[in-house]
Amino acid sequence: MAKGTLPTRVLFCTAFWRCPYCNMRLLFYFCLVPWLNHLLRQVPPALVQRTATRELLQIPADSPLPPSCMQQARLPFREGGLELRDCSAMTPATYWSSWADVLPALHRRYPVVAANAVAYLLTPAPDRAHNNECLTALEEARNTLSAAHADLPPWDALLRGAAPPAPPLSDDGEAADPGEWQHGWQYYTTSAMHARTRADLVMAATPGDAARYRSCRGRNNSRWLTAIPSSDAPFLSNPVHQCLLRRRLGMSIMPEADICEGATCQAPLDPWGHHRAACTRTGRIHARRAAALQPWQQVFSEAGYRVRSERLLRDTHLPTTPADNRRMDLVAAPGARAVGARRGMPLFADVTVVSVHTRNGDARPTAATIDGGVMQQAVATDRRKYADVASSSQACLLVLGCETYGRWCAAAISIVRELATLKARQAPPLLRGCARFAWSNRWWALVGVGVQRAVAESLLRHGGQDLVPHAPTSLAPPLADVLLDL
Numbered sequence: 001m002a003k004g005t006l007p008t009r010v011l012f013c014t015a016f017w018r019c020p021y022c023n024m025r026l027l028f029y030f031c032l033v034p035w036l037n038h039l040l041r042q043v044p045p046a047l048v049q050r051t052a053t054r055e056l057l058q059i060p061a062d063s064p065l066p067p068s069c070m071q072q073a074r075l076p077f078r079e080g081g082l083e084l085r086d087c088s089a090m091t092p093a094t095y096w097s098s099w100a101d102v103l104p105a106l107h108r109r110y111p112v113v114a115a116n117a118v119a120y121l122l123t124p125a126p127d128r129a130h131n132n133e134c135l136t137a138l139e140e141a142r143n144t145l146s147a148a149h150a151d152l153p154p155w156d157a158l159l160r161g162a163a164p165p166a167p168p169l170s171d172d173g174e175a176a177d178p179g180e181w182q183h184g185w186q187y188y189t190t191s192a193m194h195a196r197t198r199a200d201l202v203m204a205a206t207p208g209d210a211a212r213y214r215s216c217r218g219r220n221n222s223r224w225l226t227a228i229p230s231s232d233a234p235f236l237s238n239p240v241h242q243c244l245l246r247r248r249l250g251m252s253i254m255p256e257a258d259i260c261e262g263a264t265c266q267a268p269l270d271p272w273g274h275h276r277a278a279c280t281r282t283g284r285i286h287a288r289r290a291a292a293l294q295p296w297q298q299v300f301s302e303a304g305y306r307v308r309s310e311r312l313l314r315d316t317h318l319p320t321t322p323a324d325n326r327r328m329d330l331v332a333a334p335g336a337r338a339v340g341a342r343r344g345m346p347l348f349a350d351v352t353v354v355s356v357h358t359r360n361g362d363a364r365p366t367a368a369t370i371d372g373g374v375m376q377q378a379v380a381t382d383r384r385k386y387a388d389v390a391s392s393s394q395a396c397l398l399v400l401g402c403e404t405y406g407r408w409c410a411a412a413i414s415i416v417r418e419l420a421t422l423k424a425r426q427a428p429p430l431l432r433g434c435a436r437f438a439w440s441n442r443w444w445a446l447v448g449v450g451v452q453r454a455v456a457e458s459l460l461r462h463g464g465q466d467l468v469p470h471a472p473t474s475l476a477p478p479l480a481d482v483l484l485d486l
């Protein structure tokens with residue numbers, strides 16, 4: 001893609017919103033966005049903006065996206081967007097960050113050149129002997145960033161290697177996941193810009209939209225958007241893919257008005273799918289949860305566990321009464337090759353997928369004001385229901401909670417991290433860091449795509465129980481194949 005002609009790239013860009021294929025979006029993300037970022041870092045903003053605003057990454061004039069949807073789509077995945085970056089707004093940040101990252105190396109290898117550049121930047125414009133277009137553009141980029149309240153170090157501090165502040169801890173306050181690296185200045189400067197955009201969006205949003213914005217963020221919640229469909233498991237069909245993207249941006253997914261098929265409900269449906277996602281009288285929520293079990297079953301199986309689904313508690317080794325009809329979604333017993341998470345105890349997992357909206361489309365309590373508030377309530381409810389399992393010394397209770405827009409609960413994040421760390425110990429010592437990242441990457445793709453597909457299919461199908469068919473669990477791929485997906 002980087003060697004393609006400009007018209008080819010323009011055609012590629014403008015076709016994006018007209019082509020629903022997830023493969024097209026992945027090509028866009030993995031091929032065109034890095035090329036564009038390289039361009040933004042190398043060329044002064046005034047030059048690249050003319051190209052960017054005229055031809056590149058501009059959504060066609062007949063785009064149906066409302067302004068708020070476009071603003072959200074401009075945000076990175078981690079902020080709940082679709083990584084359709086706004087080149088015009090980003091050019092000062094990327095250009096200044098490129099210089100900030102490279103100045104220390106320039107100072108070490110070519111100290112005279114670096115000193116001259118900094119001397120030029122420290123000299124007031126009227127006193128300069130000549131005009132250097134690149135350095136003048138750099139100064140203007142810094143002024144633009146400073147006006148946007150970014151806290152930038154002086155030029156001589158950058159020359160001595162000033163690094164950007166460490167990013168804040170994640171929402172759950174835990175350490176970085178495998179594959180997360182120390183970011184450079186661009187991450188810092190653009191994050192400040194995106195955080196302001198998102199704050200403006202949330203401030204102007206209705207409670208229902210604010211709940212959606214919060215639910216679209218969170219650790220690993222966007223992994224389904226970057227999963228490479230190298231097999232059937234992480235593949236999203238065109239209707240499902242388009243439904244998920246439209247729901248993420250708050251757009252309608254059902255053009256024709258209808259009524260709920262629940263015999264005791266019969267309420268009018270909304271075009272955004274809120275009623276279908278929350279109505280308990282149709283069997284759709286049960287079907288969604290049943291389909292969401294499958295990817296978790298696959299993950300535990302690949303980690304070496306013997307997994308059984310829909311297991312009655314009275315049929316397990318835990319002491320209970322014969323009349324106990326409670327079911328665990330998954331019971332994973334450590335096999336001979338299991339990685340032995342949670343001190344090797346059997347894992348009793350309950351999978352729950354909750355909507356942040358009510359059947360009427362309103363935000364549920366705390367959904368618009370607390371990140372993951374609805375999910376935390378669902379997890380607390382499950383833990384009360386299985387209090388005896390939670391307190392047992394013969395099992396470990398896992399509530400694998402997720403919101404319909406993708407936000408995961410802390411237990412889901414920690415168990416995948418632990419399984420990946422332990423699984424990587426089976427690899428040769430030199431490959432363990434890479435293997436940990438590869439397994440974590442694969443498993444988040446499996447559960448992310450699997451749960452999001454279950455959400456979309458439970459909304460799109462016409463009705464009835466068991467909307468989503470079960471797929472058999474397959475064997476874990478060899479590490480060499482998992483590494484290829486990195």
Ligand SMILES: [Zn+2]
Pocket residue numbers: 260261262265266267275279280281282
């Ligand atoms: Zn209903």
